[in-house]
Amino acid sequence: MNLNRCCRCGCFFVSDNSVCPNCAQKDQYEMNHLKNFLEENPNSININDLANSTGISSKNLNRFLAQKQFSDFNTQIKQL
Numbered sequence: 714m715n716l717n718r719c720c721r722c723g724c725f726f727v728s729d730n731s732v733c734p735n736c737a738q739k740d741q742y743e744m745n746h747l748k749n750f751l752e753e754n755p756n757s758i759n760i761n762d763l764a765n766s767t768g769i770s771s772k773n774l775n776r777f778l779a780q781k782q783f784s785d786f787n788t789q790i791k792q793l
């Protein structure tokens with residue numbers, strides 16, 4: 714077990730995740746929201762527009778999109 718710093722709120726916690734248990738719930742909610750949005754809007758979109766449309770910060774979007782479960786959607790993301 715390592716002492717990690719949460720990517721979202723900056724607090725320290727003991728786990729192998731990149732976010733603390735409090736934020737893990739928010740992450741899960743936002744990832745579901747992002748996945749639904751990308752499925753319903755198959756047109757390519759850039760990170761800024763995606764952040765505006767979903768209400769998810771670009772920092773979190775980049776973190777989510779780097780995950781394996783979003784690899785299918787990466788072709789949909791337009792580079793700025």
Ligand SMILES: [Zn+2]
Nearest residue numbers: 719722733736
């Ligand atoms: Zn946190």
